[in-house]
Amino acid sequence: MARIATLTTGCMESILSGVDIDKPVVQILGSKKIPGPEGTDRLRLLVSDGKHLNSFAMLATQLNDLHAKGELDENTIVRLDRYCTSMVNKSEKGDRRVLVILELTVLTSGLQVGKKIGTPVPYTGEPQKPASNVSKPAPSAATPSSNTSNGSAFGSRPTAASPYGASNGSSFGRNAAPSTQGGQQLTHPIASLSPYQNRWVIKARVTAKSGMRSWSNAKGEGKLFSMDLMDESGEIRATAFRDAADKFYDLIEVDKVYYISKCQLKSANKQFSTLNNDYEMTFTNETTVQPCDDDESCIPKMQFNFVPIAQIANIEPKAAVDVIGVCKETGEIQRFTGRTNNKEFIKREITLVDSSNASVALTLWGDDAVNFDGHVQPVILVKGARVSEFGGGKTINLGVGSSMKINPDIPEGHKLRGWFDNGGGDEIQSNVSTRSAAGGGSFNTEWLTFHEAQLKNLGADDKPDYFQVKAVIHMVKATNATYKACPQPDCNKKVIDEENGMYRCEKCNQSYTNFKYRLLINMSVADWTSNRWVTCFNEIGEQLLGKSAQEVGRDIEEQGEAALQTMNFKSYVFKLRAKMEMFGDVGRNKMTVMNISPVNYKEYNRHLIKDLQELTGIGKV
Amino acid sequence: MSFEPRSIINGKLLREFMGKNVSVMVKIEGDYTGQIIKAKTTDQVPVRISLSEPIGGNPTDWVEVIGVVSGADMLRAKEVIMFEESNQEFDSESHNMLVNIMNNTRDFYATG
Ligand SMILES: [Zn+2]
Numbered sequence: 001m002a003r004i005a006t007l008t009t010g011c012m013e014s015i016l017s018g019v020d021i022d023k024p025v026v027q028i029l030g031s032k033k034i035p036g037p038e039g040t041d042r043l044r045l046l047v048s049d050g051k052h053l054n055s056f057a058m059l060a061t062q063l064n065d066l067h068a069k070g071e072l073d074e075n076t077i078v079r080l081d082r083y084c085t086s087m088v089n090k091s092e093k094g095d096r097r098v099l100v101i102l103e104l105t106v107l108t109s110g111l112q113v114g115k116k117i118g119t120p121v122p123y124t125g126e127p128q129k130p131a132s133n134v135s136k137p138a139p140s141a142a143t144p145s146s147n148t149s150n151g152s153a154f155g156s157r158p159t160a161a162s163p164y165g166a167s168n169g170s171s172f173g174r175n176a177a178p179s180t181q182g183g184q185q186l187t188h189p190i191a192s193l194s195p196y197q198n199r200w201v202i203k204a205r206v207t208a209k210s211g212m213r214s215w216s217n218a219k220g221e222g223k224l225f226s227m228d229l230m231d232e233s234g235e236i237r238a239t240a241f242r243d244a245a246d247k248f249y250d251l252i253e254v255d256k257v258y259y260i261s262k263c264q265l266k267s268a269n270k271q272f273s274t275l276n277n278d279y280e281m282t283f284t285n286e287t288t289v290q291p292c293d294d295d296e297s298c299i300p301k302m303q304f305n306f307v308p309i310a311q312i313a314n315i316e317p318k319a320a321v322d323v324i325g326v327c328k329e330t331g332e333i334q335r336f337t338g339r340t341n342n343k344e345f346i347k348r349e350i351t352l353v354d355s356s357n358a359s360v361a362l363t364l365w366g367d368d369a370v371n372f373d374g375h376v377q378p379v380i381l382v383k384g385a386r387v388s389e390f391g392g393g394k395t396i397n398l399g400v401g402s403s404m405k406i407n408p409d410i411p412e413g414h415k416l417r418g419w420f421d422n423g424g425g426d427e428i429q430s431n432v433s434t435r436s437a438a439g440g441g442s443f444n445t446e447w448l449t450f451h452e453a454q455l456k457n458l459g460a461d462d463k464p465d466y467f468q469v470k471a472v473i474h475m476v477k478a479t480n481a482t483y484k485a486c487p488q489p490d491c492n493k494k495v496i497d498e499e500n501g502m503y504r505c506e507k508c509n510q511s512y513t514n515f516k517y518r519l520l521i522n523m524s525v526a527d528w529t530s531n532r533w534v535t536c537f538n539e540i541g542e543q544l545l546g547k548s549a550q551e552v553g554r555d556i557e558e559q560g561e562a563a564l565q566t567m568n569f570k571s572y573v574f575k576l577r578a579k580m581e582m583f584g585d586v587g588r589n590k591m592t593v594m595n596i597s598p599v600n601y602k603e604y605n606r607h608l609i610k611d612l613q614e615l616t617g618i619g620k621v
Numbered sequence: 622m623s624f625e626p627r628s629i630i631n632g633k634l635l636r637e638f639m640g641k642n643v644s645v646m647v648k649i650e651g652d653y654t655g656q657i658i659k660a661k662t663t664d665q666v667p668v669r670i671s672l673s674e675p676i677g678g679n680p681t682d683w684v685e686v687i688g689v690v691s692g693a694d695m696l697r698a699k700e701v702i703m704f705e706e707s708n709q710e711f712d713s714e715s716h717n718m719l720v721n722i723m724n725n726t727r728d729f730y731a732t733g
Contacts, residue, residue, distance in 0.1 A: 605715035609722070616726050 004117075005077045005107035012052040012123055015085065016097050024049065025107060027117050028076045031059075031067065043067055045101070050118035057099040060232065066106075075110035077117075084232070086189045098189070100232055189233030193265060193279060201261040203292060204229035204236075205299045208383060208403035209254050211366045212245065227252055228275060228401070229260070231299050235275045238263060240283035248289055254403045257299050259290040304383060306412060310356035312396065313432040317389040323396060324381045324412050325352030326420040328359065328428075330374025349395075350374055353425045354416060355490050361395040361433040368398055377420070379413045381405040393433045419490065422507065429537070430594065434466075445575050447607045451529035459578025459589045466594070467578070470604055472571045473544075474531070475524040478561035481541075482553045484515040492518055492538075517553030523567065525574060534576060536593040543596060544570075572596045573604070627687060631720045632666020638690045645686050645696060646716055653680055660686075663717035670696045678703070683711040 011024040030046035043059040059067065066072055082103035188200040208228040215221060223246075226239040238260070240248050252258070263281040283289075304322040307315065315321060329351040336345055348369035353359045362382065364372055386399040398404050407413065416424075448456070448467040458465040486493045486505035495503035495515050502511040519541030524531050538549055544567050545552055555563035575595040580587045613619060627642035628634075635645075647660035647668060657671050670686055680703045688698040704711075723729050 601709055602712045602715065605712050609715055609718050612719075612722050616722055618722050618725050 003108075004113055005079075007048070007050040007077065007117055009050045009118070010052070012047075012049040012054050015083075015099060016054065016123055018085065018097070023079050023081055025077060025079050027113070028072055028074065028078060028110070029053070029116060029120075030074060031072065043072075045072070047099075048116070048118070048120040051120055052123040053120045054099060054123055056097070057101060058233075060100060060102045063101065063104065066104075071106050071109070073110035075113040075115060076106060077108040077113055078104045078106050080104050086187055086233070100189075102232070187231075187259070190229065190231045190236050190277070191233035193236065193281070195265040195267075195279065198262070198265075201259055202229070202231060203257060203259055203299060204231045205257050205302065206252055206254050207235070207302050208401060209252055210400060211368055212249055213366075225249055225252075228403075230302075234277060236277045237268065237275050237280040238283060239280065240287075244283040244285060244287060248283060248287075251289060251291070254405060255302055257292040259288075259292055261288050262286045302383065304381070304410075304412070308356035308358070309352060309354045309360045309432060310358035310430065312360050312387060312394050313358075313430075315387050315394065317387055317394070319387050320384040320401065321387060321396065322381075322383050323352065323354075323360070323362075323385050324379065324408070324416060325354040325360070326416055326425060327351070327374045327377050327380050328353045328420075328425050330372065333369055346370060348372055350380070351431075352380055353420070353428050355419050355424060357427055357429045359428050359431045359433070361431075363395060363397045364404070365398060368404060378406050379408065379416050379420075381408045381410075381413065390433075393431075395433045415490075449527050449529040450532050453578065454530070459580055459591065461580055464577045464579040466575065468573055468575045469525075469527050470571060470573050470599055471525040471527040471531075472569060473523055473525050473567050474569065476564045476567050477522040478556065478564050481521045481564060482517045482519055482549065482556060485518040487512050487514050487516050494518075517549045519549045519552060521564070521567075532591055534574070534591040534593050536596075540593045540596055544572075571599050573599055629720055629723060631664045631717055632662030632668060632694075633664050634720070634724060635666070635668070635690050635696075636693050639692075641690055643688065643690055643696070646683060646711075646713070647686055648682050648713070649680060649684060660684075663713040663720065666694065668694050668696060670698050670701075672698050672701070676701055676703075681706060683713070 005025055007027055008021065008024040011021045011026070014021050015024065026047045026049050028045055029048050032044045032046075034042045034044055041064065042061060043064060044055070045057040045059055046053060046055045047057045048054075059072075063072075072078070080101055080103075083099055083101050085097045085099055186201065187203040190202055190204060193200060193202065206227050207230045210226045212223055212225050214223040222242045224239055224241045225245050226237055229236050229238055262284065264284050265279045265281050268275070268278055268280040304324070306324050307321045309323065309325055312321065312323070327350050331349040331351075333346060333348050336347075337343065346366055346369050348364045349361050350364065350372065351359050352362050362380065362385065382396065382398060382402055382404050384399075384402040385396040386402060388395050388397060407417075419425075445466045445468045448458075448469060450469060450471070453459075453467055453469070456465075458467060483494050484497065484503060485491075486495050486508055487503075488505070488508055491505060491508055493505050493507040495505050495512070498504055498511065502513060503515045504511045519536070519538045521536045521541045521544075522533055523536070524533050526532075536544065541552065542549055545564070546566075547555070552563065573596070574593055577592045577594050579590055579592070581590045582588075625642050627644050628638060629644045630638055631645065635643075645668070646663050647670070648662075650659045650661055650667075652658065653676050655675070657669050658676070660668055660670055662668055670688070671691070676684075680701070683704065685702040685704075686696055686698050687700040687702065688696045691697045
């Protein structure tokens with residue numbers, strides 16, 4: 001039988017009084033699921049060090065699946081590789097230090113241990129005694145319904161007459177300036193905040209900050225800004241009005257960690273916030289905010305879910321996305337007056353590019369627009385950018401709930417910088433913001449025949465034109481349909497075969513023993529008026545052949561031209577880009593396939609009937 | 622069978638093509654095993670189709686009836702054309718519109 005790991009006896013007392021114990025070993029004696037919103041259940045564990053029990057050990061949600069897999073069953077012995085403690089005050093019971101387990105290793109399974117080790121007793125030593133004599137806010141004044149009446153975050157006015165401020169004001173002074181004990185800050189998890197108690201300090205990271213906005217309505221006017229705060233337990237929106245807005249605006253910086261206390265809590269207005277919290281808070285005149293420069297290990301870093309720019313074309317309008325790109329172009333400041341309220345708006349449009357070889361327009365507003373300096377082509381990160389659609393093109397906005405970082409110090413940022421500085425932005429193939437035009441996805445382009453495209457002189461200058469045509473592939477050039485490209489995932493540069501088993505990439509300035517095939521297929525497509533030679537790049541070629549470029553490359557090696565035969569005599573709706581390109585001194589009208597889709601006959605019929613109706617003057621009967 | 626010119630029409634046009642060779646797209650409604658089957662045209666006109674021989678097999682919803690107009694709501698079928706099952710449904714609305722345009726345009730097939 002395997003050896004049973006030894007518990008770090010007596011560690012619980014130290015941990016709960018704020019002493020940092022390195023990787024303590026404890027036994028799990030039970031667990032309880034605390035339901036959270038939308039599947040964010042949290043687990044509360046009963047743990048023992050053989051001497052003391054702690055029934056306030058919370059498992060970080062990322063460890064929930066360990067529990068689900070049964071690895072944290074009763075009697076299991078685990079090592080706490082990373083943890084932190086937080087203060088929670090449980091109304092009349094006073095403060096309690098909660099152990100939050102962030103990382104752990106199972107040392108001996110519960111089945112092997114088979115029993116409770118020692119005779120542990122509940123730990124009772126309270127690290128902070130004065131908490132218990134605090135009077136509770138009068139329940140009648142603190143019912144949630146009294147706070148929901150004021151729906152709009154913009155209309156509410158913070159006042160000192162808060163029912164919470166009155167009863168707790170005097171006793172709060174002790175904690176107003178966060179104190180430390182045993183090297184640990186006494187803080188409360190954001191998830192534990194509620195309007196029922198006001199004695200708390202949170203240690204939170206600012207994940208987003210709005211610009212300063214002004215409002216004007218029947219109740220008066222003023223200005224405000226809001227921010228999103230996050231800690232290990234959850235997130236919350238905070239808004240500062242008028243004087244408080246002025247006082248804290250410059251102090252609050254995105255991605256920094258602060259100790260914050262003495263705010264007013266109320267029910268969240270979900271119309272303005274998508275954060276996962278039933279409450280939001282308002283900064284009052286008594287609010288204190290203190291930057292935290294010490295260890296931030298418990299406060300999660302901002303998480304990004306970056307969407308490649310090329311994919312923004314496929315994202316629904318109004319969705320929020322995280323985007324990182326290099327600012328390739330910076331537009332001028334534009335000022336205009338709102339139609340309804342005569343208010344002046346300031347905006348600036350900048351163009352971001354990334355290694356998906358696509359670009360997108362990002363609109364900045366107000367101060368962000370005025371202060372933006374794009375001449376060094378910085379890396380721009382936008383968390384929660386809002387997607388909008390105009391004429392089939394997608395743009396992104398630095399809107400409510402979005403935040404922007406310039407030259408963020410994260411690996412993705414450094415990677416993009418390297419990409420761009422080595423010529424990465426030179427090969428941008430599509431602009432997802434182009435109206436009625438390119439970018440892939442379901443944008444709407446004009447239906448034309450090849451004959452009409454010629455009559456309209458499309459692609460006669462260096463500004464591209466786009467159109468769509470139903471056509472059939474009838475000739476494919478097999479020669480040079482593939483090329484050998486740099487094997488690096490982000491580099492598609494054609495390599496030079498050094499004829500010695502090595503392939504050299506001039507862009508990476510490196511030789512490789514392998515390469516990857518990329519497709520560059522030239523083919524003739526025809527509609528009922530005429531035909532044109534068009535070029536398809538890798539992804540379109542893969543789509544047409546139903547195979548990866550790698551497979552196609554191998555097929556051509558083995559079968560030659562025959563490998564591309566399956567493409568012939570199939571009809572698609574082609575979205576094409578026509579553009580004048582220079583080959584030496586000669587300008588040539590070049591057509592590139594941006595997108596292909598199977599013929600949707602209903603849609604195609606609608607188009608044909610519309611044309612017929614225009615030609616004949618016969619309306620729908 | 623030698624080719625006989627025919628007009629592509631819908632339910633509303635039946636009266637104008639009495640005794641003439643036509644092609645009509647119809648959706649079979651209910652039983653298709655008898656001598657006379659009920660169907661609806663692309664413009665929702667109920668029609669009866671008399672068959673010289675029963676429709677074999679399991680017809681798709683929409684069929685093309687080639688025959689002679691024998692009454693305001695009656696067709697005498699010479700041939701019933703069935704279509705392959707397809708995941709794209711028959712665009713009856715567009716077909717109906719096409720019929721309207723074809724029959725209201727002078728020299729529809731004129732070229733040049
Ligand atoms: Zn390379």
